[in-house]
Amino acid sequence: MFAPVPSKPDLVAEEHALLAFWRDRRIFARLREQVAGGTRWSFLDGPITANNPMGVHHAWGRTYKDVFQRYHAMLGHDQRWQNGFDCQGLWVEVNVERDLGFTSKRDIEDYGIAEFVSLCKQRVLTYAARQTEQSIRLGYWMDWDDPEELRRLRDLLAAEPDASVTVEGPRGPVTDTVEMIVGRLGMPEVGGSYYTFSNENNDLIWAFLAECHRRGWLYKGHDTMPWCARCGTGISQHEMTEGYQDREDPGLTIRFPLIDRPGEALLVWTTTPWTLTSNVVAAVGAELAYVKVRQGDRVYWLGKGTLRQALQGPFEVLDELPGSALEGWRYRGPFDDLHAVRAAFATSGRAGGAFEHHIVLWDEVGEEEGTGIVHVAPGCGAEDFALGKQLGLPMIAPLDENGIFIEGFDALTGRDVRDTTDQILERLRHHGFFYRLEPYRHRYPHCWRCGTPLVFRLVDEWYISMGPVYDRPRSELTADEVDASLRYQIMEVVDGIRWIPSFGYERELDWLLNMHDWMISKKRYWGLALPIYDCRACGTVEVVGGREELRERAVEGWEVLEGHTPHRPYVDAVKIACPGCGAPVERVRDVGNPWLDAGIVPFSTMHYRTDPAYWETWFPADFITESFPGQFRNWFYSLLAMSTVLRREAPFRTIFGYATLFGEDGRPMHKSWGNAIEFDEAAERMGVDVMRWTYANARPEDNILFGWHAADEARRELLVLWNVYAFFVTYARVAGWTPDRPAPALDDRTGLDRWILSRLAGLADRVGDRLADYDLDAGAREISRFIDDLSTWYLRLSRKRFSRSSDAADRDAAFATLHTSLVGLARVLAPILPFLSESLYRNLVVAVDAAAPESIHLTSWPAPELSSFRDPGLEDAMAVFSRAVELIRSLRSQAGIKLRQPLARAWITLTDAGVGYSDDMLGRLADEINVKEIVVIASDSDLVERRVKPLLPRIGRRLGAAIPAVMAAARDGTAEIHADGSVTLAGVTLAPDEVEILSSPRPGTAVAHDEGLVVVLDTTVTPELRAEGEARDLQRAIQDLRREMGLAVDERIDLAVEEGPAVERISPFLAGIGAETLADAVAVGPVPADAAFGEVAVESGTLRFGIRRRDGAAS
RNA sequence: GGGGGAGUAGCUCAGCUGGUGAGAGCAGGCGUCUUAUACACGCCCGGUCGGUGGUUCGAGUCCACCCUCCCCUACCA
Secondary structure: OOOOOOOOOOHHHHHHHHHHHHHHOOHHHHHHHHHOOOOEOOEOOOOEEOOOOOEHHHHHHHHHHHHHHHHHHHOOOEOOOOOEEEOOOHHHHHHHHHHHOOOOHHHHHHHOHHHHHHHHHHHHHHHHHHHHHHHHHHOOOOOOOOHHHHHHHHHHHHHOOOOEEEEEEOOEEEEEEHHHHHHOOOOOOOOOOEEOOOHHHHHHHHHHHHHHHHOOOEEEEEEEEEEEOOOOEEOOHHHHHHHEEEEEEEEEEEEEEEOOOOOEEEEEEEOOHHHHHHOOEEEEOOOOEEEEEEEOOEEEEEEHHHHHHHOOOOOEEEEEEEHHHHOOOEEOOOOOOOHHHHHHHOOOOHHHOOOOOEEEEOOOOOOOOOOOEEEEOOOOOHHHHHHHHHHOOOOOOOEOOOOEEOOOOHHHOOOEHHHOHHHHHHHHHHOOOEEEEEEEEEEEEEOOOOOOEOEEEEEEEEEEOOOOOOOOOHHHOOHHHHHOOHHHHHHHHHHOOEEEOOHHHHHHHHHHHHOOOEEOEEOOOOOOEOOEEEOOOOOOEEEOOOHHHHHHHEEEOHHHHOOOOOOOOHHHHOEEEOOOOOOEEEEOOOEEOHHHHHHOHHHHOOOOOOOHHHHHHHOOEEEEEEEOOOOOOOHHHHHHHHHHHHOOOOOEEEEEEEOOEEEOOOOOOOHHHOOOOEHHHHHHHOOHHHHHHHHHHOOOOOOEEEOHHHHHHHHHHHHHHHHHHHHHHHHHHHHOOOOOOOOOOHHHOOHHHHHHHHHHHHHHHHHHHHHHOOOHHHHHHHHHHHHHHHHHHHHHHHHHHHHOOOOHHHHHHHHHHHHHHHHHHHHHHOOOOHHHHHHHHHHHHHOOOOOOOOOHHHOOOOHHHHHHHOOHHHHHHHHHHHHHHHHHHHHHHHHOOOOOOOEEEEEEEOOHHHOOOOHHHHHHHHHHHOEEEEEEEOOOOOOEEEEEEEOHHHHHHHHHHHHHHHHHHHHHOOEEEOOOOOEEEOOEEEOHHHEEEEEEEOOOEEEEEEOOEEEEEEOOOOHHHHHHHHHHHHHHHHHHHHHHHOOOOOOOEEEEEOOOHHHHHHHHHHHHHHHHOOEEEEEEOOOOOOOEEEEEEEOOEEEEEEEEEOOOOOO
């Protein structure tokens, strides 16, 4: 027997109960055993950064991952089920620094790199454990580590990293030091999620970098880079776009006095005053016009086109020269007395003499902003640097890695660049260089991690060359040209991948075409140790391809690294012999870009090096999915780049991208804005199935607005399903029905039964197709439509068959049909709503069938076993019928005749689509619209008057200007309809296929039409019909009273109706009312004193009645 | 700065190669149905389709210009 079901479910409590059930009964483990050896479907997880609790936006992506994996499991596909954690990089460092109250890299070095790195690892383990718990709560099935075990390892790592520890792996216990066990997490012998800080991950990146070096693509660049002074690291092009923000800077105009033209000065504009300390030359455009102007007793030179924007106050133009005429003019800079400037200029001048500031020509100079004369500081800007290199200018690099002025800058030395503006302005004013200061708003790059405005610094960084960009379409490139350019090789790989949504393909190609060389170095502590050995003695660069190779080549320091993961500081101690000169070389101190860590996972997690057969089996992944904003240049890019270098083939076949999650108000979720929802809060308040349903219905290419209201909408939809389920269970229990009762054969069931089963079979087919095509929202829409059909059509029309049927066979057919529908629906829902579907299944199947699999997640996709139910003709017919009912209801509403009032008849015409109906459907239909009779007719000609609707798309081109008159005639009804179906309007004859004939009602009827379907309703209410309607009113009132009294659905009553004129009219119906309201005795007379009293107003008076519980009758 | 997208009901969005009363969901109002008991269904309210001009018999849809927002991209001082 089914367990009773509450009418309002506690979804959250149910979810917790099922989590316990799955855990206790090892359902997931058994699913894996069940599909082991099946056809392989390879999903590769994009690692989540284990640095904070997961958010509801992660739950969106994880819903996709879980749905598609579960769907494939239901198809019997073997899978890897490996979650990934992204572990290394600045994300983690920034948080650990914050926890420790650090503000600079010096703090870290004072604290100790080893200790700092250990804290980073501990933080990763903390949040890996946390996110694991949250993912499990979401119902996300993966090969999860035990969160307690992760926390234990974390604590051991803090206390005793070199102590021996044993963990339980899939192939038995594994013993190693704590540090090394942590480094082996996710490896085959330890199992569980993969961690990008693992030894194997780092090792394979070394192999990748060595391969890049072997091909000559790895190089050290000396360039002016965007730099975050807080983090003390360069920012690569990949990271730049994340951090553009509007910012207000000083828009400063200053004077550069001309040495050879006394009393005259150049006007120069800058938004970064600190770079003036490093000014070397001033640039003008050769083609631009420059003017000499007088303001008071001052004379300035500036671009003619900038006069209006640059000058303050009245001026007089004295002279005009082309920019080319200014070349070579010497000027004095504002910081020429600084030691650093003097030193840089001392020997850089022509013929080895001292360098002097002068004007150079530069075609980059424009007049849109500033003064048309550009201050150039090659040590402080990328484009300045390029110009400086081209002209052989001296370079002044004023900042250290923390953004502090280095020695040689007098009072500025030791000061932070971020707060020297006032000091510099003061100095400019004092020495007469100042002209004008105005705030200037512009988009300026900021550090994407900490939000600090970036500065530009001259530094050495390591790059992977992306190869040349050719000035021709890809189709015209030769094989040699492609071989020489990594970017084009990646593009070829991209061609072989399916991108969902499709614009992803274009966007990735666009990024590849425009991207610069990949800067892979970071001057930080926690991350991949770049295995680059840059010999100071002879300049030879060597890259070590793995830990083993390093051990073999080490000439000193190996013992320091021995027993440690390949992280700083231990790895820094190892030196190798320079292959060029033999000198011992140490590793460059840089760590790697974290996207290297995530990009190698198609190799590291698929045992590329250790188990080639396994790798062959699972590579490439069939499917990956991540949020696409940003990932085109991050994970997607690094996956493609690394796989292209190592294999020149795609690491995945299909990529599915989804957009961004915002708060309900359309803004990014932000705690201080009050629109943020924590994952845990969402899970415990709305339930994860509601969350999953919200995500399942979202269009992935659109941003999702997530909040409590959206969740309520999703919940309402699920409650409809729950209501159907609760209805079924309630009446199955009353009737004692269980599935082991033999069900009538399909052919012996009603059209309605066969219809819903056909719909179910179609549902399973279509949802399966959609899920196989990674089109979850379309699948969810199919399910919504089915739930609606099941509830508002099938069940609505079938209710009496469950509760008050005298035909046992028909009742059994109804129960069997609804049971099949609910179980089938649950199985289709299982990948999407693992909890709700399990809840239904456990009660509808497991509770009554000991032989059934004990979890819905151990059942297979139901489409094959349902396919015999398909009957498309029946579905078409039902679509017509349901549309007819809608139209009739609408007619009643317009006519002011409520549904409870019976009417004599309705007529409907049936189109071709409707001919598959069965007779019992007509009967249900008559009940549903409360008419005595439905007459199916071939033509509506006798019932209606005609109106003509010209089909504009057909006639528009032909008639042109005659259209307005034709349309007016159609509206007036002055149309001549000919026997052949053609129509004459306003003197123009239209062919039958150029018009649609509509129908309008005759008196006493109402008519509605839709797509060729016509329904006509006889709206005449005869006295007999009126009386019957009043009887229904009475019945309704009695049922209401029963409810007020709190009677059980099967409790019996005595009914008394007071005498009166109204009663006379309804007396023929009293017996029927008694049956419907479970009244054993129906009396016309005074209402007993102990009865509950009710009344209802009808046309002929008021009906008064009383009911009372029939004592003892129930027992 | 370049490229792309979008501005349609209070909110979130549909509106196909131009066709003449502009749609859905939610919110609001009204009603209906029901021993699925407050679930569901129906109806109504509500829009000068960002602005201006143009092409056309006809423009939310095509063209031009302008305004606002978003995304991508960029070495501009």
